[in-house]
Amino acid sequence: MKYTLSLDEGTTSARAIVFNDEGSVVAVAQKEFEQHFPKPGWVEHDADEIWAAQIGVAVEALSRARIAAKDVAAVGIANQRETTVIWDRTTGTPIGPAIVWQDRRTAGLCDRLRADGHEALIQQRTGLLIDAYFSGSKVAWMLDNVPGARAKAEAGQLAFGTIDSWLAWKLTGGKLHVTDISNASRTMLFNIHTGCWDDDLLKLLNVPPSLLPEVRASSEVYGDITAGGLAGVPLAGIAGDQQAALFGQMCFEPGLTKNTYGTGCFMLQNTGPTAVASRNRLLTTVGWKIGDVTSYAMEGAVFVGGAVVQWLRDGLKIIRSAEEVNALAATVPDNGGLYIVPAFTGLGAPHWDPYARGTIVGITRGTTAGHLARAALESIAFQSAELLTAMRADAGQPPVEMRVDGGACRSDLLMQCQADLLGIPVARPEVTETTALGAAYLAGLAVGVWKTTGELAKQYRVERRFEPQVPADRVAAMAAEWSKAVERAKNWATP
Numbered sequence: 440m441k442y443t444l445s446l447d448e449g450t451t452s453a454r455a456i457v458f459n460d461e462g463s464v465v466a467v468a469q470k471e472f473e474q475h476f477p478k479p480g481w482v483e484h485d486a487d488e489i490w491a492a493q494i495g496v497a498v499e500a501l502s503r504a505r506i507a508a509k510d511v512a513a514v515g516i517a518n519q520r521e522t523t524v525i526w527d528r529t530t531g532t533p534i535g536p537a538i539v540w541q542d543r544r545t546a547g548l549c550d551r552l553r554a555d556g557h558e559a560l561i562q563q564r565t566g567l568l569i570d571a572y573f574s575g576s577k578v579a580w581m582l583d584n585v586p587g588a589r590a591k592a593e594a595g596q597l598a599f600g601t602i603d604s605w606l607a608w609k610l611t612g613g614k615l616h617v618t619d620i621s622n623a624s625r626t627m628l629f630n631i632h633t634g635c636w637d638d639d640l641l642k643l644l645n646v647p648p649s650l651l652p653e654v655r656a657s658s659e660v661y662g663d664i665t666a667g668g669l670a671g672v673p674l675a676g677i678a679g680d681q682q683a684a685l686f687g688q689m690c691f692e693p694g695l696t697k698n699t700y701g702t703g704c705f706m707l708q709n710t711g712p713t714a715v716a717s718r719n720r721l722l723t724t725v726g727w728k729i730g731d732v733t734s735y736a737m738e739g740a741v742f743v744g745g746a747v748v749q750w751l752r753d754g755l756k757i758i759r760s761a762e763e764v765n766a767l768a769a770t771v772p773d774n775g776g777l778y779i780v781p782a783f784t785g786l787g788a789p790h791w792d793p794y795a796r797g798t799i800v801g802i803t804r805g806t807t808a809g810h811l812a813r814a815a816l817e818s819i820a821f822q823s824a825e826l827l828t829a830m831r832a833d834a835g836q837p838p839v840e841m842r843v844d845g846g847a848c849r850s851d852l853l854m855q856c857q858a859d860l861l862g863i864p865v866a867r868p869e870v871t872e873t874t875a876l877g878a879a880y881l882a883g884l885a886v887g888v889w890k891t892t893g894e895l896a897k898q899y900r901v902e903r904r905f906e907p908q909v910p911a912d913r914v915a916a917m918a919a920e921w922s923k924a925v926e927r928a929k930n931w932a933t934p
């Protein structure tokens with residue numbers, strides 16, 4: 440039996456999962472790490488804490504699977520994307536906290552780039568819209584705000600990486616400074632058509648090229664791991680977690696689409712070897728590169744998805760665990776006219792408003808905690824439905840079903856609501872750890888555990904399909920109410 444090990448480094452926790460060659464989960468280990476919110480709109484992680492959590496759970500997963508490093512054919516990484524780390528090449532020490540993808544501190548810089556007329560160039564080269572979400576402005580901020588950073592960067596002493604690069608560096612004791620093309624495509628510094636870092640964009644953001652990792656394919660042997668517990672195992676797969684989930688959902692053909700319900704929600708459609716430019720404020724991104732072939736995807740990103748449930752748990756304290764939201768929401772037959780727009784860190788696609796903030800509208804004397812729970816779950820489904828509306832308007836091939844995964848897809852209530860609002864079936868697979876599965880597949884393909892994507896596609900199994908049950912005119916009325924609520928949330932915080 441050949442095993443693959445996935446390191447699934449998400450926004451709130453590091454997970455390690457051992458898969459067998461049938462793509463089934465053999466063992467899981469998970470550790471949450473701390474979220475730092477030093478100022479409104481700022482979100483930071485400690486990169487050293489992430490590394491300690493990740494290597495810890497990797498060792499624990501092997502032990503739970505009762506296997507050793509020698510039994511592992513390959514390791515794959517799937518990571519929270521865009522989150523930016525800069526570290527000293529000699530000491531391996533981060534120069535400051537990692538700036539997380541949700542962080543809005545660079546919204547002003549992004550406003551200036553837009554005002555100076557760079558939007559069209561950036562969209563054409565990178566497939567992205569100018570937004571604080573992506574790594575480029577975060578790198579610029581660190582170089583300009585961490586004392587001494589710019590001089591060190593110009594002297595070639597610093598390395599930049601998204602979390603995949605950071606983990607690859609740590610796993611190999613500083614031998615590898617690499618990223619994969621799917622992660623590079625989220626930096627706003629990378630040309631998705633030429634497959635190279637873009638000199639014009641590096642100049643625009645004043646980022647010295649010496650900082651940058653080497654861009655590699657998503658499935659290849661990058662090098663052997665040296666870190667204790669995994670020593671000798673090849674690192675052979677890297678992808679951003681959302682692209683990894685698209686791969687793990689076996690969306691190998693153009694038109695196949697998935698939505699992941701984690702901290703945020705990320706809807707991606709495979710568009711094949713063509714980078715399709717969006718006319719509806721979605722993103723064009725690299726799905727993966729295997730051999731010489733690059734596959735592209737169209738993406739809609741919602742910043743707060745499952746995290747609204749965490750807010751009910753940790754902020755309002757009206758539930759004790761995430762799954763309790765479902766029982767609480769079931770105490771009411773409908774939302775009673777209540778809408779929560781969880782724009783806690785602004786709004787992503789298709790609105791792209793960094794100054795939007797969370798809003799609750801429609802409160803009456805009859806509003807209960809049950810209505811809040813229901814409105815929270817519905818907000819996840821409404822935001823995702825907006826993504827599909829944009830995707831339908833853009834895509835040559837509107838999706839015929841939505842493949843779902845991520846922590847919050849466990850909620851049957853949410854999935855039924857989602858099918859109703861999307862108007863297409865929602866398919867929940869048996870293995871919902873599709874992010875990790877995608878990274879395992881990418882790594883396993885590189886070392887011959889599996890030979891082709893056709894072989895992988897045979898492993899796809901649906902656990903439950905949710906069919907739309909609400910008439911289209913009722914859905915349209917609900918969507919109109921939601922849009923009114925979104926307008927109330929927009930443009931609230933002061934730039």
Ligand SMILES: Nc1ncnc2c1ncn2[C@@H]1O[C@H](COP(=O)(O)OP(=O)(O)O)[C@@H](O)[C@H]1O
Nearest residue numbers: 449451701702745746748749761762846847850
């Ligand atoms: N049964 C559930 N019902 C609704 N939401 C849930 C449920 N279980 C987990 N969640 C939500 O899913 C999210 C966790 O999903 P996960 O895929 O682990 O996220 P991430 O990879 O972003 O850290 C949390 O935000 C949590 O609130």
Ligand SMILES: O=P(O)(O)OC[C@H](O)CO
Nearest residue numbers: 449450519520701702703
């Ligand atoms: O950690 P997740 O699963 O919420 O994913 C975060 C995304 O990669 C951000 O772009």
